[in-house]
Amino acid sequence: TLPRAATPLRVVVAADRSALDAQVSSFRQRTALALIVLVALWFAVLVSQVHYGLRPLAELRRIAEQVRNGENVRFPQQGLVKEVAPLADELNALLDHHGRMVQRARRSAADLAHALKTPLTVLGTEAEGDGSDWRQTVRGETARMQASIDRYLAVGVAADHQQRTPVGPVLDALCRLMQRVHGDRDVRFSCDANAQGLFAGAREDLEEMLGNLLDNAGKWAAHTVEVRVRHEGTRMRFEVRDDGAGLPEEQLENVLGRGVRLDERASGSGLGLAIVADIAESYGGTLTLRNGAPGLVATLVLPAG
Missing domain, CATH: 3.30.565.10 (Histidine kinase-like ATPase, C-terminal domain)
Structure with missing residues (x-):
């Protein structure tokens, strides 16, 4: 309302919006294209990082396959990146533990065979003789053999490091x-x-x-x-x-x-x-x-x- 005006004065300004809409549309297209390019680059970098990051593990897998096939006995101490070297050390420790368990089981079987020799010899001698106390001999020697079996089978069980x-x-x-x-x-x-x-x-x-x-x-x-x-x-x-x-x-x-x-x-x-x-x-x-x-x-x- 202007001073000393009887009625309000209304001013209307109009302009063509087509140019502005075109600029906004162009900006949105560029932004979407830039985001697509950034996402593609990020994905490519991620894939590349995972690929190169897992290469040492792939090498460990290859060596593990060689160990399983008997082509190798241990994981190498050198030539591995420092991030997976401790894992190789632990795997070697596990292989050493497994080897000790196998050796222990073999020795236990040999010990059992050794311990059964004497009772079997006694029983064989008794079977060839005509002694009257063969029942007592059989009972004594079978008890001895059973004790040996229980003892050496228990010894042959793998060491349990989890117990305290x-x-x-x-x-x-x-x-x-x-x-x-x-x-x-x-x-x-x-x-x-x-x-x-x-x-x-x-x-x-x-x-x-x-x-x-x-x-x-x-x-x-x-x-x-x-x-x-x-x-x-x-x-x-x-x-x-x-x-x-x-x-x-x-x-x-x-x-x-x-x-x-x-x-x-x-x-x-x-x-x-x-x-x-x-x-x-x-x-x-x-x-x-x-x-x-x-x-x-x-x-x-x-x-x-």
Whole structure:
């Protein structure tokens, strides 16, 4: 409304929108084309990155196929990019573990065959004779064979690294058991009352290893068997020491062999220490023997849980 105007003044401005609409349409087309090009480039880069990123894994797959076919035994330590090198190391560790398990099973089968020889010989001799007590002989030898089968089949089971076994209760129970077994010789078992920690493995395996070492020490001790447990980072060290005569130095390296006995006059198959060494090896551990002046010291190193 203008001053001193009786009626409002209306102004209408009009223009042709076709040019503006054309510009907007052109802008939209260019933007859509640019987005399509960007998406295509992004997809191409993504595909290229995945392709080149997975090339080391393809190389691992090729090597794994060679290992499976027997053309190679291990994954190479060199020539792989640093991102997949740790994976190759873990695969090698898995192959080593599998190899130890296969070797352990084979040794267990050989041990079982060795342990069954004597009972079968006794049964064969009894079958050829005319003894009146053959029933008692058969019962005794079949029980012996069954015990051997149960024992060595249990030893042949693969090491279970997922289990965790408290050391203290196992060691205490074994020491009390061995005290009764060797009580007629007045041998005293002194076990580490403060033994703590967990063994990274099955309870049965720990009992088999420590039981064999304690029983062996009890056989040759004069008066005392001592057991000590120490922690060394991720490892546990068990020392079983007796006060017997020890061993000649030339026998220390051979005594862990299969079928080797410390004294031919003693009963047994000579497999106890070899079995301990096999089980320890399956867990990545070790068994070593040395003279302790007096006696023999057996050192068992196992993974801690």
